[in-house]
Amino acid sequence: MNDALNITNLTAGYLGRPVIFDLCFTVPQGVICGVIGPNGSGKSTLLKSIMGLIHPMQGTIQVLGHSIDQVRSKIAYVPQRESVDWNFPVSVYDVALMGRYAPDNIFKRLKNSDKEATLKALEKVHLLEYKDKPIGQLSGGQQQRVFIARALAREAELYIMDEPFAGVDSVTESAILKLLKEMKQEKKTVVIVHHDLQTAFDYFDYFVMINRKLIFSGQKKEALQPQYLFETYGGGLPALDRIRTAGNAREEIAKS
Numbered sequence: 001m002n003d004a005l006n007i008t009n010l011t012a013g014y015l016g017r018p019v020i021f022d023l024c025f026t027v028p029q030g031v032i033c034g035v036i037g038p039n040g041s042g043k044s045t046l047l048k049s050i051m052g053l054i055h056p057m058q059g060t061i062q063v064l065g066h067s068i069d070q071v072r073s074k075i076a077y078v079p080q081r082e083s084v085d086w087n088f089p090v091s092v093y094d095v096a097l098m099g100r101y102a103p104d105n106i107f108k109r110l111k112n113s114d115k116e117a118t119l120k121a122l123e124k125v126h127l128l129e130y131k132d133k134p135i136g137q138l139s140g141g142q143q144q145r146v147f148i149a150r151a152l153a154r155e156a157e158l159y160i161m162d163e164p165f166a167g168v169d170s171v172t173e174s175a176i177l178k179l180l181k182e183m184k185q186e187k188k189t190v191v192i193v194h195h196d197l198q199t200a201f202d203y204f205d206y207f208v209m210i211n212r213k214l215i216f217s218g219q220k221k222e223a224l225q226p227q228y229l230f231e232t233y234g235g236g237l238p239a240l241d242r243i244r245t246a247g248n249a250r251e252e253i254a255k256s
């Protein structure tokens with residue numbers, strides 16, 4: 001089986017200036033993968049490169065064994081909330097429905113199955129009753145959920161999400177976590193940018209840690225090692241001790 005992502009020597013950035021350097025890693029299919037790193041470490045840049053929204057300066061990116069353009073209909077993308085123009089006059093339903101359009105066929109005729117998948121996705125994120133509202137009138141957490149619904153409507157193989165947990169309340173957080181569990185059961189791959197270390201080790205089973213360059217990629221068990229957390233976040237991270245303690249506690253529980 002092809003890897004979900006196979007990235008070699010990826011250097012990418014803006015206006016000729018690299019932001020991420022020489023990244024090499026793979027993400028196998030069927031994992032819930034956290035991409036973690038501090039602010040400005042290049043997490044969104046990495047995701048935008050994977051989605052083909054910016055072009056690599058160097059290196060190659062294979063998605064499900066192909067170039068992104070060949071498999072785009074199997075990939076769903078949830079952008080970071082700050083990067084979206086929320087004043088665009090479209091309804092919640094219309095945004096979710098966009099998940100059903102292939103990028104090379106935006107004028108396709110809608111089938112009943114498209115409408116059904118869209119409504120089902122909105123129901124899963126508890127937004128059915130808001131379906132006719134303009135997205136600009138929703139709260140931040142609700143807007144986040146609209147984009148998750150758009151991704152779900154796509155019924156993709158690989159879900160790429162940029163900070164879906166940022167600024168959401170605990171109800172939305174639980175709803176997203178429930179979706180992740182379902183995706184895992186269905187053997188889908190999910191790649192999620194996340195910057196809260198406290199929760200990262202509960203949510204994900206595979207990790208890509210970056211700080212402009214790759215620090216670590218692999219299974220959770222090895223990712224917990226303090227040296228990687230140190231290299232990713234630098235020495236002055238107050239959460240580090242708590243994580244270490246949490247990690248030790250978990251290991252103790254696992255051993256007992």
Ligand SMILES: Nc1ncnc2c1ncn2[C@@H]1O[C@H](COP(=O)(O)OP(=O)(O)OP(=O)(O)O)[C@@H](O)[C@H]1O
Pocket residue numbers: 014019037038039040041042043044045046080195
């Ligand atoms: N459109 C852009 N044009 C120029 N520079 C950019 C652009 N977007 C991001 N950058 C720069 O690239 C670097 C990495 O940004 P990126 O958004 O990838 O970081 P991030 O890890 O996603 O951060 P955050 O946790 O804040 O979302 C930053 O220094 C940022 O200023």
Ligand SMILES: [Mg+2]
Pocket residue numbers: 043044045080162
């Ligand atoms: Mg970002």
